[in-house]
Amino acid sequence: MTRKFDTLAVHAGAEPDAETGAVAAPIHLSTTFRHDPDGGTDDFSYQRDDHPTQRRLETALAALECGERALAFASGMGAIAAMLDTLQRGQRVVVPDDCYVGLRGYATEVLPERGIEVVVVDTADLGAVRDACKQGVALVWAESPSNPRLKVSDLAGLARIAHTHGARFACDNTFATPVLQRPLQLGADVVMHSTSKYFGGHGDVLGGALVFARNDDFAERIAARRLLTGAILAPFSAWLTLRGCRSLPARMALHCANACKVAGYLATHPAIERVNWPGLPNHPGHAIAKRQMRGDEGMFGAMLSIELRGGFDAAVAVARRSRLFTNATSLGGCESLIEHRASAEGGHTRSPPGLLRLSIGLEDAGDLIADLQQALG
Numbered sequence: 141m142t143r144k145f146d147t148l149a150v151h152a153g154a155e156p157d158a159e160t161g162a163v164a165a166p167i168h169l170s171t172t173f174r175h176d177p178d179g180g181t182d183d184f185s186y187q188r189d190d191h192p193t194q195r196r197l198e199t200a201l202a203a204l205e206c207g208e209r210a211l212a213f214a215s216g217m218g219a220i221a222a223m224l225d226t227l228q229r230g231q232r233v234v235v236p237d238d239c240y241v242g243l244r245g246y247a248t249e250v251l252p253e254r255g256i257e258v259v260v261v262d263t264a265d266l267g268a269v270r271d272a273c274k275q276g277v278a279l280v281w282a283e284s285p286s287n288p289r290l291k292v293s294d295l296a297g298l299a300r301i302a303h304t305h306g307a308r309f310a311c312d313n314t315f316a317t318p319v320l321q322r323p324l325q326l327g328a329d330v331v332m333h334s335t336s337k338y339f340g341g342h343g344d345v346l347g348g349a350l351v352f353a354r355n356d357d358f359a360e361r362i363a364a365r366r367l368l369t370g371a372i373l374a375p376f377s378a379w380l381t382l383r384g385c386r387s388l389p390a391r392m393a394l395h396c397a398n399a400c401k402v403a404g405y406l407a408t409h410p411a412i413e414r415v416n417w418p419g420l421p422n423h424p425g426h427a428i429a430k431r432q433m434r435g436d437e438g439m440f441g442a443m444l445s446i447e448l449r450g451g452f453d454a455a456v457a458v459a460r461r462s463r464l465f466t467n468a469t470s471l472g473g474c475e476s477l478i479e480h481r482a483s484a485e486g487g488h489t490r491s492p493p494g495l496l497r498l499s500i501g502l503e504d505a506g507d508l509i510a511d512l513q514q515a516l517g
């Protein structure tokens with residue numbers, strides 16, 4: 141029987157324990173597993189290779205992103221690195237101009253050292269991506285909505301362009317989550333997640349994942365490399381993340397409803413020059429987000445950023461005055477966070493000086509708006 145998404149979120153990878161009947165998934169901490177003396181075993185052998193709790197999570201992640209295979213990693217950056225490390229000397233990769241600062245750091249520091257050419261493009265502009273691909277490309281990377289400007293890229297369009305040029309297309313789906321958008325169904329080959337964010341959902345577990353459209357040699361190569369480099373997800377982290385999957389759709393619905401109210405309020409505030417949230421009709425990516433995310437239900441994600449007319453000083457002052465919003469990095473937890481990204485990102489930043497990024501949590505929307513009202517002055 142085919143199951144609907146919310147049902148999969150609760151049940152995929154979370155079957156009762158076969159041995160005890162325990163309804164909550166067990167955590168297996170064992171680093172090693174008994175096997176036949178002649179070495180012949182198809183099952184678990186050593187935790188760095190594979191372990192039962194991680195395998196449960198990977199089953200859930202593959203089901204939710206509609207992929208054939210998922211691989212969990214120790215962090216989102218571990219997943220990004222595993223994907224980028226498949227590139228060979230002399231190959232080219234397209235990365236977005238607005239993206240997670242760790243990807244930018246990797247693309248700036250690590251890839252050129254390994255002889256890989258990085259082309260930075262506004263992936264919201266399909267023409268620019270097409271031009272960038274003309275000299276050959278092995279991988280097109282996108283992030284939609286992007287960090288921290290919430291730019292929206294047309295994922296189906298990017299997949300077509302990448303495939304026309306014989307490249308793979310990978311998408312960081314951390315901000316949207318599969319609740320709002322499933323890039324593999326739009327033609328992506330690989331989806332990447334920082335599960336430290338909405339999947340974990342409580343700001344208490346680090347993790348990352350790659351989900352593959354096909355369980356082919358490429359996925360197998362990355363799995364084999366993970367065994368060698370060791371960036372697996374620890375059992376307790378895998379267990380917490382699996383637990384997060386079960387309430388992900390319910391949390392996302394409330395996150396999105398709150399974000400819609402907060403963005404509506406911010407859009408009217410005279411101290412703010414621009415509100416970056418794809419749900420606002422004047423957002424440049426609104427039409428694409430509407431069809432690509434769950435626009436018909438008003439669900440455009442719960443990350444937004446604002447650009448203050450008063451620039452750097454005004455933005456830092458708002459972050460300093462906020463009380464209910466905690467000044468902290470990261471996102472996707474129950475509590476609302478605010479952060480001045482240019483200060484947080486350090487040397488690799490491209491964030492405008494007056495930009496604040498907000499992760500809208502699960503508090504009462506009226507309380508969140510009241511806090512922003514007093515902080516904006």
Ligand SMILES: *Cc1c(COP(=O)(O)O)cnc(C)c1O
Nearest residue numbers: 215216217240287314334336347
């Ligand atoms: C946090 C984040 C990452 C990196 O993930 P970690 O789990 O912190 O290593 C990558 N992409 C996006 C969009 C993120 O928000």
